[in-house]
Amino acid sequence: MRLPTLFAACLFTTAAAAAADEPKPPPGFVPLFNGKDLSGWQGNVDMKQRATQPKEKLDELLKQRTKTALEHWSVKDGVIHCDGKGGVSLQTAKDYGNFELLLDWKIDKNGDSGLYLRGQPQVQIWDSDNTPGAKGVDKGSGSGGLWNNPAGDKAKVPLKKADKPVGEWNTFHITVVGDEVTVRLNGEVVVDKGKLPNYWEKGKPLPATGPVELQFHGDPLWFRNIYIKELP
Numbered sequence: 001m002r003l004p005t006l007f008a009a010c011l012f013t014t015a016a017a018a019a020a021d022e023p024k025p026p027p028g029f030v031p032l033f034n035g036k037d038l039s040g041w042q043g044n045v046d047m048k049q050r051a052t053q054p055k056e057k058l059d060e061l062l063k064q065r066t067k068t069a070l071e072h073w074s075v076k077d078g079v080i081h082c083d084g085k086g087g088v089s090l091q092t093a094k095d096y097g098n099f100e101l102l103l104d105w106k107i108d109k110n111g112d113s114g115l116y117l118r119g120q121p122q123v124q125i126w127d128s129d130n131t132p133g134a135k136g137v138d139k140g141s142g143s144g145g146l147w148n149n150p151a152g153d154k155a156k157v158p159l160k161k162a163d164k165p166v167g168e169w170n171t172f173h174i175t176v177v178g179d180e181v182t183v184r185l186n187g188e189v190v191v192d193k194g195k196l197p198n199y200w201e202k203g204k205p206l207p208a209t210g211p212v213e214l215q216f217h218g219d220p221l222w223f224r225n226i227y228i229k230e231l232p
Contacts (some may be wrong), residue, residue, distance in 0.1 A: 047199075
């Protein structure tokens, strides 16, 4: 049966609009965020808890933390927003091993956050011009360093400051292979094959897989265009 012209045109327009809203990953990448809701994400449970808690207790903890996360992390206009409350980070429900990760992020003045890779802290996100740093990290050093690495580790501090002004969007391109992490911020290499240690079990090898996590640090946060390409 032939559809009436107006009805067929409406169907085409609706389908075109839906396609326009879908994430458009670069070749070889897949979206971690569908641009509409938090499907595929959950409240964070850290790697130590995963290793030590019985399944029943872990399942209940995950349920509680996901409920809290969904009260404070939301999606609007293709952007994930954290209101800076609730105390719960957001992590992928799936674990990843070697990968390339692309994402855009934005913070406010004095903002602080980070990305956990394989469940390990962290690639630093912050307003380093206005937020006090740690020992061995100069004020104004910029984002992208492996913040939880030991003092004196070359990867703890970015090679250069590549942040855009606070309130503007920044782009990370992060590569994880084995225990080596390379971070590009706005096209500039700020960490070159830095070693990511096992934060939760000091001295042990980095886990082969773990979640990607958007860190809650008590500040409003925005993330978008999150894509991943798994590597051998």
